[in-house]
Amino acid sequence: DTGVSQDPRHKITKRGQNVTFRCDPISEHNRLYWYRQTLGQGPEFLTYFQNEAQLEKSRLLSDRFSAERPKGSFSTLEIQRTEQGDSAMYLCASSPLPQSRGPDYEQYFGPGTRLTVT
Amino acid sequence: QQQVKQSPQSLIVQKGGISIINCAYENTAFDYFPWYQQFPGKGPALLIAIRPDVSEKKEGRFTISFNKSAKQFSLHIMDSQPGDSATYFCAAIGFKAAGNKLTFGGGTRVLVKP
Numbered sequence: 001d002t003g004v005s006q007d008p009r010h011k012i013t014k015r016g017q018n019v020t021f022r023c024d025p026i027s028e029h030n031r032l033y034w035y036r037q038t039l040g041q042g043p044e045f046l047t048y049f050q051n052e053a054q055l056e057k058s059r060l061l062s063d064r065f066s067a068e069r070p071k072g073s074f075s076t077l078e079i080q081r082t083e084q085g086d087s088a089m090y091l092c093a094s095s096p097l098p099q100s101r102g103p104d105y106e107q108y109f110g111p112g113t114r115l116t117v118t
Numbered sequence: 119q120q121q122v123k124q125s126p127q128s129l130i131v132q133k134g135g136i137s138i139i140n141c142a143y144e145n146t147a148f149d150y151f152p153w154y155q156q157f158p159g160k161g162p163a164l165l166i167a168i169r170p171d172v173s174e175k176k177e178g179r180f181t182i183s184f185n186k187s188a189k190q191f192s193l194h195i196m197d198s199q200p201g202d203s204a205t206y207f208c209a210a211i212g213f214k215a216a217g218n219k220l221t222f223g224g225g226t227r228v229l230v231k232p
Contacts, residue, residue, distance in 0.1 A: 004161075033219065042124075042207050042222030043162065056219070091161055095218075105150055105213065107220060109161035 004110035006092050012116045013082055020078045021113045025094030032075050033107060034067055035091040036060065043091055049075060050097075082117045089114050121145050122210050124223025132231050137195040139226045141208035144189065148210035152220070153182065153193050156205045165206070166193070198230045 005024045013019050025032045031050050035043035046065070047057045051072040061067075064082075069075040079086055093107040124141045131137045143151075150169055154162035168175045168182040168191065175182045181194040195202055208223040 031218075035220075040225070042209075042225050043220070044222070045219040048219060093161075093220075105211065105218065106152070106164055106167070108164065109154075111159075111161045114159075 004092055004094050004108055006090075006110040006113050008113060009111060010114045010116075012118065015082055015084060015117055017082055018078065018080045019082060019115065020076055021090055021092075021115075023075045023077070023092030023094075023110060025074070025092070026108055027073075028096070029094035029108075030072075030097045031095045032069055033093040033095070034075070034077050035093065035109075037089040037091055037112070038087075046077075079115075082115075084117045087115055087117045121221050122208060122223040124208050124226060126226060127224065128227040128229070130229045130231060131198045133198060133200060135198050135230075137193075137198050137202070137228050137230070139193045139206055139208070139228075140190065141192065141223050142188075142190045143210050143221075145210070145212065145221075146189070147212040148221075149213050150211045151182070151184065151191050152209050152211070153180075154207045154209060154222075156207065156225075162207060195228070198228075200230045200232050203228060203230045 007022045033048040034046040037043040046061050047067050049069040064080045067077045089112040091112045093109045095107045122143050152167035153165045155165045156162045166177045166180045170186045179196045184191045205225045205227045207225050209220045
């Protein structure tokens with residue numbers, strides 16, 4: 001399978017615990033995005049990387065959240081001291097660098113990691 | 119603030135009917151408008167997309183209509199099938215905007231009755 005993969009698919013944790021999610025993008029895709037989706041809502045942007053550089057973070061990304069993409073390939077998203085409000089689907093997407101006025105620009109999503117904080 | 123507004127929140131259509139979902143945006147910096155289809159427990163999958171320099175794009179049973187002056191666009195699903203039952207999200211993205219991050223609408227849950 002050459003699509004975006006995420007691990008784990010489901011995570012149940014107790015409030016206050018730390019969790020880490022992994023995303024493997026489509027190979028050769030320079031950009032990697034993290035989104036969060038709560039039940040019944042559209043995904044919301046959290047952060048994105050171009051190669052290994054984290055170029056933007058949303059205000060939604062509190063200081064308990066940290067993301068890395070150390071070698072410009074896979075990425076991890078860590079949540080420290082989880083809260084019940086962190087319960088959501090965490091989605092990863094990847095894309096090639098957009099071409100100026102070139103081909104349509106597409107982001108490809110993984111299956112997501114469903115986090116439940118009890 | 120919701121930069122992309124989507125309606126309706128849900129709709130029920132008979133097999134063979136037409137499903138119509140509407141979206142409106144505010145930010146004129148958006149210049150690419152994709153639609154995603156999402157099944158329960160799965161990530162969103164790109165369905166079809168349009169740039170604002172065209173008024174309509176068709177791929178199979180799916181058509182996007184785009185009205186740049188009104189800042190509105192819509193998805194039409196022709197000959198709807200039970201397998202089309204899913205949640206549909208419109209989105210917008212700006213090529214020149216930092217990060218090219220997607221801004222999603224709130225979603226429309228479509229149920230196609232056999």
